[in-house]
Amino acid sequence: MSDDVPSSFSDSPSADLADLVDFPRETLDIELKAWMDLDNRLAQAKLARHIAALANHGGGYLVFGFEDDGTRCPERPTDLAAFNRDRFASIVRRYLTPAFQCDVTLAVANDGVSFPIVRVPSHGAVPVAAKADGPHEGRQGPQGITSGAHYIRKPGPESAPVITAEEWRPLIRRCVLNDRDQLLSEIAIAVQPGTRAIEPAAEDRLKNWHEHSEHNYLAIVERAYPVAWPVDLVGNRCQLSYLIISDGKEAIPGGKLREVLEEINHGVRQTVWTGWSMFFPFTRPEIAASLHPEFADGMGAEVLETDLVSGELQAGLPDYWRVAADGRATIFRPYREDETSKRPPGSWLSPETVIRETAELVTHARLLAERFDTAIAITFRCSWLGLAGREIDDFGSAYWSPGRIAKADQRTTTGTWALPALAASWHSAVAQLACPVLALFGFNDCGAELVQGSAAAIH
Numbered sequence: 001m002s003d004d005v006p007s008s009f010s011d012s013p014s015a016d017l018a019d020l021v022d023f024p025r026e027t028l029d030i031e032l033k034a035w036m037d038l039d040n041r042l043a044q045a046k047l048a049r050h051i052a053a054l055a056n057h058g059g060g061y062l063v064f065g066f067e068d069d070g071t072r073c074p075e076r077p078t079d080l081a082a083f084n085r086d087r088f089a090s091i092v093r094r095y096l097t098p099a100f101q102c103d104v105t106l107a108v109a110n111d112g113v114s115f116p117i118v119r120v121p122s123h124g125a126v127p128v129a130a131k132a133d134g135p136h137e138g139r140q141g142p143q144g145i146t147s148g149a150h151y152i153r154k155p156g157p158e159s160a161p162v163i164t165a166e167e168w169r170p171l172i173r174r175c176v177l178n179d180r181d182q183l184l185s186e187i188a189i190a191v192q193p194g195t196r197a198i199e200p201a202a203e204d205r206l207k208n209w210h211e212h213s214e215h216n217y218l219a220i221v222e223r224a225y226p227v228a229w230p231v232d233l234v235g236n237r238c239q240l241s242y243l244i245i246s247d248g249k250e251a252i253p254g255g256k257l258r259e260v261l262e263e264i265n266h267g268v269r270q271t272v273w274t275g276w277s278m279f280f281p282f283t284r285p286e287i288a289a290s291l292h293p294e295f296a297d298g299m300g301a302e303v304l305e306t307d308l309v310s311g312e313l314q315a316g317l318p319d320y321w322r323v324a325a326d327g328r329a330t331i332f333r334p335y336r337e338d339e340t341s342k343r344p345p346g347s348w349l350s351p352e353t354v355i356r357e358t359a360e361l362v363t364h365a366r367l368l369a370e371r372f373d374t375a376i377a378i379t380f381r382c383s384w385l386g387l388a389g390r391e392i393d394d395f396g397s398a399y400w401s402p403g404r405i406a407k408a409d410q411r412t413t414t415g416t417w418a419l420p421a422l423a424a425s426w427h428s429a430v431a432q433l434a435c436p437v438l439a440l441f442g443f444n445d446c447g448a449e450l451v452q453g454s455a456a457a458i459h
Contacts, residue, residue: 017107017275020063021115023283024070028153029060029266034073036064038082045134045144048095051088051102053151053159054120055128056171059270060153062118063107080106083116095145097131098124105275110284122270127171202379203414206243206328210381212295213330214239217309217320224310229318230338230345233309236386237334240278240357242365244327245416247374251325254291254302261289261304261323264367272360276316278331279323279364280306287311294324301326327372329365333357335386340395346386348393349406351438355451358382358434362426369419379416382433387411392441406440413437427452 026032031050036043047062054060064083065073085104093099103119127150134144145151149161152171162168221233252260258281265277281289287308294300302325309318317339321331336353338345361380369375388409391402413433422429428448435446 017061017105017117017119018109019280019283020061020117021065021107021109021113024063024066026068026070026157028155028157029054029057031060031062031157031159032066032068032070033062033064034067035075035077038087041135042144044091045095045142047088048091048130048134049145049151050159051092051118051120052096052128052130052145053153055096055100055123056151057153058174059122059266060120062120063115064117065115080114080116083118088118095130095132095134096128098126098128100124100128103273119269119273122267123171123174125175127175202243202245202377202416203381206241206379206381209243209324209328210239210241210330210383213241213322214332216322217332220307220309220320227309227318229334231334231386233318233334236338236346237332238357238382238384239330239332240361240383241330241381242328242361243379244365244369244372244375245377245379246327246372248326250327250372250374251301252327252371254304254325257291257302257304257323257325258289260368260371264364267367268360268363271363272356274356274360276336278319278333278357278360279321279329282306301328323368327368327375329368331361337393337395342395343393347390349387349390349441350394351392351443351446352394354384354434354437355430355446359426359430359451362422362429362433366419366422366426375419377416377418378422379414380429380433381412381414383410383412384437385410387437387440390441392438392443404441404443408440411437411440 020030024032031054033047033050036047038044038047050062054062065076067073083104085102088102088104092102100121100123102121105117105119106114107117108114130145130147130149130151132145133142133147135142137143146161150171151159152162152167154160154167162171217239218234221227227233261279261281265280268277281304287306289304289306292303292305294303303322304325305320305322307320308316309320317333317336319331319333321329323329335349337343337348337350342348361382365378365380369378386409387406390406392404413436415429415432417429425448428451430451431446431448434451438446
């Protein structure tokens, strides 16, 4: 049996998607599919219907190799080469408009068996429609998909055409939201007060959260010693934090935090997806997020935490993160460069990592802020440690002239943005937070234009 990865599979890590195959379930954004012949026209038409519905739902996943009840299909193909990006691109081009790209990834279950997962992105400013019929069978009409129909996910779950005005409403709302950034960019500066006038104490509150969480992290690393990671976690990692500024009274019920983070994670992946998502609430019991009081004496806000430092990870990064019900979040993460074989651990850092992870943090904060009716701004605090002696390099084929080595060991950046301004110019926020890190390496061309130019790689 061969699980060789075809060249057209996504090269992004798929560790966080392993949760979908360790605990398979059908939801409105997850469709389980049995193994099928992808050369069969009827199978292609049915897949196109599901892809259209998931896109119009805001994005989702097709997970192959499972029955509707989550059990594994008994007969497994000997070769998974047919489940590749080019095959699904051709299905989209044949049946759907506007066309878009789906990622195809092999997710490895905890017993080592691989399953293809198709990640379907959200629609944009217009919904996805069927542009061609599925194959006809006698007088029954087109099978699988019907030209002109707009499919959505409905309870069941199923992928079915939009029929009522109530079913159109959330789809239209997402279309409007996807097109709002240009308008926001024109009005944000004119109508928003300066961020310093919003809440002068917000940065101090975030600093306290940042530092108290660091105390927790250091204690976890000490208890977990030795940790199976190539370099010291205390001195080689980043900590990325934010605080949503609102009226101070709003909070997400602790029992809803996991559900909210699952929904937000789904949205974050439409902007930036690295294969190991921040604040991802795993389902596997030994690494699942759990609810804690903010402080050791039982006081403070309700906080959802995940500790991946202490557990035995089969793949991925030993993160530790906390999300408070009142809109504070922080994550500790080592540098993924230290796990690769490209160069010795602790010797290099990729600008792509710094920019992408900062973009992921900013996006996560924006989406969580949408859950707070009185939210007006977000303040950020980001720290990178263990930079001294590292050299800028890249995961791919990009060339960096040698000698870009950091002399300073740490860098902390901060910033506060009103929500409309952040939505309209998130590239600028990412640049303000991330570029000072790269400046320590003598890279002085980092800015909003570079971040925006990297959007094709980030999206």
